[in-house]
Amino acid sequence: MLYLSRKDVESLGISMKEIISVVEAGLREKGYGMVEMPPKPGIHPRPDSFIHAMPAYLKGMDLAGIKWVAGYPENRKKGLPYITGLFILNDPDTGIPLSVMDASWITAMRTGAVTAISAKYLARKESKTLGIIGCGVQGRSNAEALSAIFDLSEIRAYDVNPDAAEKYRKEIKFKLGIDVNVMKSPREVVEGSDIVVTAGPILKDPKPVIEAEWFKNGGFAAPLDFDSYWKPSAMHSMDKFVTDDKNQLMYYKSIGYFREIPEVYAELDEIVVGKKPGRESDSERIMAMNLGLAIHDVVVADLIYRKAREMGIGTELEL
Known part of the structure; x- marks a missing residue:
């Protein structure tokens, strides 16, 4: 499988407009009832902290994956980011992981994209x-x-x-x-x-x-x-x-x-x-x-994976 670090993901040069485009396409899938996405379960080891599992499958795009994401407000006092996480992109045919990648960049960018899409229709x-x-x-x-x-x-x-x-x-x-x-x-x-x-x-x-x-x-x-x-x-x-x-x-x-x-x-x-x-x-x-929906993470992770394969970026790892 392909491992992509935060540095790898950022090096792909993916634009915000590209992210907005795939996130809006994912929302259309949901609007037409073409997604499987259970409410995200989570654990809360510290006050106001969370670690959530966010799985989703988009039937029309045939994309599957899961984000394991943490939010710790007190991290800032330790010089650490508030949001951290990993994303696993799976092969829908076999269930085998295609890629494991940093999820903090995905979370930041797709959240901004969703706000922009909301504003496009509501502002x-x-x-x-x-x-x-x-x-x-x-x-x-x-x-x-x-x-x-x-x-x-x-x-x-x-x-x-x-x-x-x-x-x-x-x-x-x-x-x-x-x-x-x-x-x-x-x-x-x-x-x-x-x-x-x-x-x-x-x-x-x-x-x-x-x-x-x-x-x-x-x-x-x-x-x-x-x-x-x-x-x-x-x-x-x-x-x-x-x-x-x-x-x-x-x-x-x-x-x-x-x-x-x-x-x-x-x-x-x-x-x-x-x-x-x-x-x-x-x-x-x-x-x-x-x-924040898992479908947003899945479509952005797929975009990242495809670009990384095209550009030869990332590290191949044994499963």
Whole structure:
């Protein structure tokens, strides 16, 4: 089988637009009922940590695989990444692993891609200002993905660590050529932003701060950190509340997350395939609570595997 390290994966030069394309194709598969994807089981060895198993099979694309992914908020204090993991891509005919690869890059990039796809259908087309709360890996990948869909003129950024926010400002300005203004509070980010992405750690007992009145009419919100930043009143102020998988949302609710969330209007794939309308007016306030689906990881891992084979990158290992 082919082993691909983080360095191998990054060396392939896969663009965000390529990732958005395959992730949207995977969502169409789900929208047409062509996927097998059980709600992800997980273990929680430390407070607010998780290690999840995420298997999926896409019937139309004939792709199978599983991600074993961990999220440890306290890792940052140890100089380690919050998200780590491995992905195994299997041969659907035999079940034999074709490849084992780093999953942290996949997780970051496909999460940004899903936000961009959600915004494509749910944000106003003329959205110009992006608000980012949490200037880590996801804050970067989501800015990159959204800039591939929208003509952004400003990014408003906030992080509990001012140094992280300043580093983010410099990196994003250099990479994307978009002006980044560092704000002193979450409120300054939310007020006036057309699109708001919150990317802090996922907390089982959050202390949310975002108020309903901060969020503008016509805005689109994508919380990557569940309900860690958004007060229940803010979430209930939305005209549409969308998720990527209702069964998965209910599973999380059953184990103590999402105690006060609105009724789900639609799953994202239903909107992508046209079963339900997305944004219907410029005044709608819409939130997409995407939890992360295994199908996204599978389609991106397949893209990585095919490119690696074409370019002769990776290490062959005995099973």
